[in-house]
Amino acid sequence: MERFEINILGCGSALPTTKHSLSSQVVNLRDKLFMIDCGEAAQLQFRAMKLSFSRLDHIFISHLHGDHCFGLFGLISTLGMLGRTADLDIYAQPDAEKVFRPMLNYFCSELSYRVVFHAFDPKKNTLIFEDRTLKVSTIPLRHRVPTAGFLFEEKPKSPHIVREMLDFYQIPFSQINAVKEGADFVTPDGQIVPNARLTRPAEAPKRYAYCSDTIYYEKIIPIIENVDVLYHEATFCETRSERTKQTMHSTARQAAEIARAANVKQLILGHFSARITDENLLLKEACEVFPNTILAKEGLTVTVE
Ligand SMILES: [Zn+2]
Numbered sequence: 001m002e003r004f005e006i007n008i009l010g011c012g013s014a015l016p017t018t019k020h021s022l023s024s025q026v027v028n029l030r031d032k033l034f035m036i037d038c039g040e041a042a043q044l045q046f047r048a049m050k051l052s053f054s055r056l057d058h059i060f061i062s063h064l065h066g067d068h069c070f071g072l073f074g075l076i077s078t079l080g081m082l083g084r085t086a087d088l089d090i091y092a093q094p095d096a097e098k099v100f101r102p103m104l105n106y107f108c109s110e111l112s113y114r115v116v117f118h119a120f121d122p123k124k125n126t127l128i129f130e131d132r133t134l135k136v137s138t139i140p141l142r143h144r145v146p147t148a149g150f151l152f153e154e155k156p157k158s159p160h161i162v163r164e165m166l167d168f169y170q171i172p173f174s175q176i177n178a179v180k181e182g183a184d185f186v187t188p189d190g191q192i193v194p195n196a197r198l199t200r201p202a203e204a205p206k207r208y209a210y211c212s213d214t215i216y217y218e219k220i221i222p223i224i225e226n227v228d229v230l231y232h233e234a235t236f237c238e239t240r241s242e243r244t245k246q247t248m249h250s251t252a253r254q255a256a257e258i259a260r261a262a263n264v265k266q267l268i269l270g271h272f273s274a275r276i277t278d279e280n281l282l283l284k285e286a287c288e289v290f291p292n293t294i295l296a297k298e299g300l301t302v303t304v305e
């Protein structure tokens, strides 16, 4: 199976503590790294998890609250000091460039590489990145400032060729790609060998949805339906539902209700308030609604399967 992992760099909210770093994750798809959010000191966690800076080319920022983007500037500066030359692409709402560009011009005027901002509209569900193997689209969320989550979707993979059949029918090298794309094989004496005999289906493409920060928001359900893994914020417990509403966050129970309604396979809770002393209470609350739930934790790697 191809590698598709989520590395949790930070899962605390609002302010850094000795217990939690702030929001940041790295999706590793076939050894290409994609960062989601970049809270303060995300680069230290990146190093601690032994991830490779040279494999990181794309950063997605959900919203412009400090706990999701204060680490960006330090990371950009560090990449310059490490001698980076490849472009760094940052996907964020339009204000991000207005905020960060003047700081980069002041502190990093001799940066050895280009920082390219790609603006998206956080109110729309749109495709913002695509390559040979992956699509990333936005998930409009509701929070105190414009915010979007991100849906990472693998593209369908080619079926696997059955090696023994290749040998048996002596299929020439020049026709292997056509067979991979679904073509039947015609032997030199005109016999048609159906594609299904030559291949076995590829694994279904995997999907990962990141939803932080947001109030309980049912409009995301059709977008994230049936994903393999959902990360949803769970800043508070139900005992603090008033505070949750005021700050436009979600409780653990609400995150689980979204997971259940969207029929996801696994839920990861994160974005924990520093006021919560026992996060197992969040887990218990969520598991009552959606049992296949885990707590995020710095250093945790979750395989999307
Ligand atoms: Zn936050």
Ligand SMILES: [Zn+2]
Residues within 6 Å of the ligand: 063, 065, 143, 213
């Ligand atoms: Zn926020």
